[in-house]
Amino acid sequence: MANNWNIPSWLEKEVRERDKVCVYCGCEFTSPKVSTKSSASWEHIINDAKIITRENISLCCRGCNASKGQKKLSEWLKTKYCLERNITPDTVAPIIKLAIRNGEQSMIEKESKKQKAYQVVAHNSGGCAPSA
Numbered sequence: 001m002a003n004n005w006n007i008p009s010w011l012e013k014e015v016r017e018r019d020k021v022c023v024y025c026g027c028e029f030t031s032p033k034v035s036t037k038s039s040a041s042w043e044h045i046i047n048d049a050k051i052i053t054r055e056n057i058s059l060c061c062r063g064c065n066a067s068k069g070q071k072k073l074s075e076w077l078k079t080k081y082c083l084e085r086n087i088t089p090d091t092v093a094p095i096i097k098l099a100i101r102n103g104e105q106s107m108i109e110k111e112s113k114k115q116k117a118y119q120v121v122a123h124n125s126g127g128c129a130p131s132a
């Protein structure tokens with residue numbers, strides 16, 4: 001799983017430890033050799049690559065990521081893909097529930113203000129390599 005999103009290693013490590021299964025459908029991640037669809041991929045909960053925070057970066061399976069695409073979370077949850085798989089605001093991971101509860105727009109505003117604080121943390125955590 002390549003990290004092409006400029007996600008700092010401290011955050012990558014944190015998210016990998018938190019999101020052991022798909023944050024949307026809950027499937028266990030597999031090696032892409034076993035199944036591409038259930039292999040892990042980086043997900044921006046809010047589709048904004050500039051929001052690189054622990055609240056916006058998560059891991060979901062490629063199947064969910066491809067289906068969600070550029071849709072807003074609230075819109076995607078109403079699609080056939082989610083209905084067929086029983087993916088609802090109640091079944092998703094806590095980090096996704098938080099995003100739904102906070103409202104997507106207000107989260108964008110809040111997180112962009114927090115960015116500076118997170119960068120300070122990044123400097124303090126040193127350059128430890130992701131454990132994957």
Ligand SMILES: [Zn+2]
Pocket residue numbers: 022023024025026027060061062063064065
């Ligand atoms: Zn999934």
